[in-house]
Amino acid sequence: MRKTRMELAKGTRRLSLFDDLWTKQDGRCAICGEAIPRGRFDVPHATIWKKTRPTFDHIRPRAKGGGDAPANVQLAHARCNRRKGDSWKPNG
Numbered sequence: 001m002r003k004t005r006m007e008l009a010k011g012t013r014r015l016s017l018f019d020d021l022w023t024k025q026d027g028r029c030a031i032c033g034e035a036i037p038r039g040r041f042d043v044p045h046a047t048i049w050k051k052t053r054p055t056f057d058h059i060r061p062r063a064k065g066g067g068d069a070p071a072n073v074q075l076a077h078a079r080c081n082r083r084k085g086d087s088w089k090p091n092g
């Protein structure tokens with residue numbers, strides 16, 4: 001069977017943490033559950049991109065002892081990540 005370009009790329013390149021999380025979360029924000037644009041040109045405006053671009057969010061904040069281990073990191077919109085930092089409470 002002929003291999004597609006994607007399959008060949010998978011064999012030669014290791015998945016980055018970003019790609020790994022992206023696949024796990026199905027391209028969705030871990031905080032609000034909405035789809036995250038993958039690139040600047042998935043959205044019509046740079047302003048929207050700034051608010052919705054994917055960011056790494058620490059599940060357990062560094063201030064509370066969370067580290068940079070892949071298990072403690074998830075993808076979230078920039079706006080959701082910021083909002084969580086301001087007011088999100090784990091038991092709220």
Ligand SMILES: [Zn+2]
Pocket residue numbers: 029030031032033034076077080
């Ligand atoms: Zn979000």
